[in-house]
Amino acid sequence: MWKVVRQIANVGIATEAAPDIGEDNQAEASRIQAELLSILGDALAIREVDAGSCNGCEMEINALGNPYYNIGGLGIRFVASPRHADLLLVTGPVSRNMEMALKRTYEATPEPKLVVAVGDCACNGGIFGESYATCGRVDKVIPVDVMVPGCPPEPVDILRGILQAVRRRVK
Ligand code: SF4
Numbered sequence: 001m002w003k004v005v006r007q008i009a010n011v012g013i014a015t016e017a018a019p020d021i022g023e024d025n026q027a028e029a030s031r032i033q034a035e036l037l038s039i040l041g042d043a044l045a046i047r048e049v050d051a052g053s054c055n056g057c058e059m060e061i062n063a064l065g066n067p068y069y070n071i072g073g074l075g076i077r078f079v080a081s082p083r084h085a086d087l088l089l090v091t092g093p094v095s096r097n098m099e100m101a102l103k104r105t106y107e108a109t110p111e112p113k114l115v116v117a118v119g120d121c122a123c124n125g126g127i128f129g130e131s132y133a134t135c136g137r138v139d140k141v142i143p144v145d146v147m148v149p150g151c152p153p154e155p156v157d158i159l160r161g162i163l164q165a166v167r168r169r170v171k
Pocket of ligand 1: 052053054055056057091092093118119120121122126127150151152
């Protein structure tokens with residue numbers, strides 16, 4: 001056992017330092033978080049739909065859950081069923097195989113049925129465009145409230161897109 005303790009003491013802390021996202025980004029994220037909290041009160045349920053993305057956008061969406069963006073602390077949570085969702089976060093060009101699934105997901109979502117298209121592929125087809133395999137941008141398949149361009153967009157941009165969509169809900 002002492003051998004293990006000695007080894008732990010010798011190795012020290014092996015984790016990397018947290019990345020610096022920049023003061024501007026941090027301030028903007030805090031401002032958006034405060035406005036989201038003031039509008040929402042306590043809850044927003046999001047169903048994320050990967051309609052054909054390369055998963056780059058999903059990595060940025062995942063980052064929304066880290067301590068910097070902390071959407072869990074705002075009462076925003078991801079849900080497994082569109083029936084429990086207020087907002088759909090859709091990535092990727094819509095592949096032909098996902099076209100019907102996306103339409104059904106939209107139909108199953110209750111009002112206010114907000115949709116945020118995340119990433120260049122979702123906004124305009126991106127590098128995949130429209131082809132035998134893809135329908136292209138998301139609004140060719142379902143109505144879209146807000147588009148968040150970028151390949152991939154940064155988490156703070158996605159947060160801004162969610163805020164824009166939620167503002168519509170309170171109008
Ligand atoms: S926008 Fe870029 S990162 Fe997002 S799915 Fe398309 S290629 Fe991937």
